[in-house]
Amino acid sequence: MPNSLECAAHVALAAATACAWLGVGSLVLASLGRSGDRALDGLNRLGAGAVALALVTWALGWAGLLYAELFVPLFAAGALLGVLELRRLRPFHLPRGWASWQLALIVLIGLYVVIDLVVTCAPITSADALLHHAAAPELFEQRHRVVETPWSWNSYQPYAVEMLVLDGFLLWDGVQGAFAPLLLLLAGAAATALGAARLAGRTVGLLAATILLCQPFTTWVGTSTFVEPGLVLAVALALWNLAHFARTGWTPALVLTGVFAGAAAGMKYQGVAAALLIACGLVLVRDRLTIRRFALAAVPALLVALPWYVKNAILTGNPVYPLFFGGANEEADRLARASFEEYGHGTSTLDLVLLPFRLLGDAEAFDRGEFASPLPLLFAPLALLAPRGRRVAAVVLALCAAYGLAWFVGSQHARFLLPLLPPLAVLAAVGMVELARAGRLGRLATIAVTTGALAAGLGITLAYAGQF
Secondary structure: OOOHHHHHHHHHHHHHHHHHHHHHHHHHOHHHOOOOOHHHHHHHHHHHHHHHHHHHHHHHHHOOOOOHHHHHHHHHHHHHHHHHHHHHHOOOOOOOOOOHHHHHHHHHHHHHHHHHHHHHOOOOOOHHHHHHHHHHHHHHHHHOOOOOOOOOHHHHOOOHHHHHHHHHHHHOOHHHHHHHHHHHHHHHHHHHHHHHHHHHOHHHHHHHHHHHHOOHHHHHHHOOOOOHHHHHHHHHHHHHHHHHHHHHOOOHHHHHHHHHHHHHHOOOHHHHHHHHHHHHHHHHHOOOOOHHHHHHHHHHHHHHHHHHHHHHHHHHOOOOOOOOOOOOOHHHHHHHHHHHHOOOOOOOHHHHHHHHHHHHHOOHHHOOHHHOOOHHHHHHHHHHHOOOOHHHHHHHHHHHHHHHHHHHOOOOOHHHHHHHHHHHHHHHHHHHHHHHHOOHHHHHHHHHHHHHHHHHHHHHHHHHHHOO
16 A cells, blocks of 8 residues: 555645646536536536546547646646636635534544545455456556457446546556546535535535445445446536526526536446436426427537447447447357346346345345445435425436336446435435424434444444555
């Protein structure tokens, strides 16, 4: 593991990376104007900058121009623009009057952030992350170009997050590359919390951030080079922009909804399902929606996602190789089937009925699913108790269930459910508040279950981090 001085340098360079994303995003989104919400503007620019820089890195790779001497000046210019953008976003004021239990949750979130930073400084330990999400970027950096890797069918998935990992290799090494997914996760948690706070108050926002970030499963996923942290940010920002449009009618928010839905589809095949469900979520704003406004979301989504699928069509004749439409070689087909069959308990009707109980009590077969927090599954349905927003909660739960069903009949990796975490964390936070308001028994049950889950999760997280 790097020493403390190296860790500090990695963290500082990760902060510069966030500034570079913010700076590039400020250029990309300059024509859209401001939403009136400084937090939303800042996170939109950070997320859009990450997507844009991933596509720029991909283009440089196909042109054979992956050289640090070329990338570092571009990165430095973006970081400088990001610092200037931060000065524009500077006047933030944290609200006062936090209750003691809220302060305890803020401390817990801060502790998890520190743990995540320390663990990310350690060498990557997940076999899957090493085999796919770190090995390919390292190869590209060594070859100074993106090359086809037909021995790894996973490399034909959209590779936006891997391009950001590649940027870390160009800046320093694989450890720096692993900071890109962590930054995406932290930004996704911030977007979830602040978006929830705008919709339902700061208590819901704080609880949503805690549910999302403060669990060992999220720590494991976020501190390696997995793609799912990028999906968390893309889904959170797409939903926040959609909600902002529903509340204010600010039309550019629809464009941004499309940008981040397309970004999800450009990160992993599962992101296509998330993007389609976000499109279905437009029914929530049907009173404001016209064909033109729907196109404002759909066109950016297609433009952002399409390059990855065009690349596959050119290389293999199949835009979603090797999952559908044929064209897969025998080895790729065998490995793809194994990915679907080696995890979970099965896909029978009985397995579907038992799925919620297995996710809560027998989740080891879902690839470290036993380390996932039970809070989203336990409390999200209780959001239907809220007198306001019940219709919205019902639609969001139905869309999450549709994604879960697609996951159930596909590859049952627990981390493939992570795109559901932003909406489910918000709904679970609302459910907690409603149950606590229902009376003394409800309040005691909420406190006991939440405290127990967070305490157990922290113990597991500390044990996991201790090995590093």
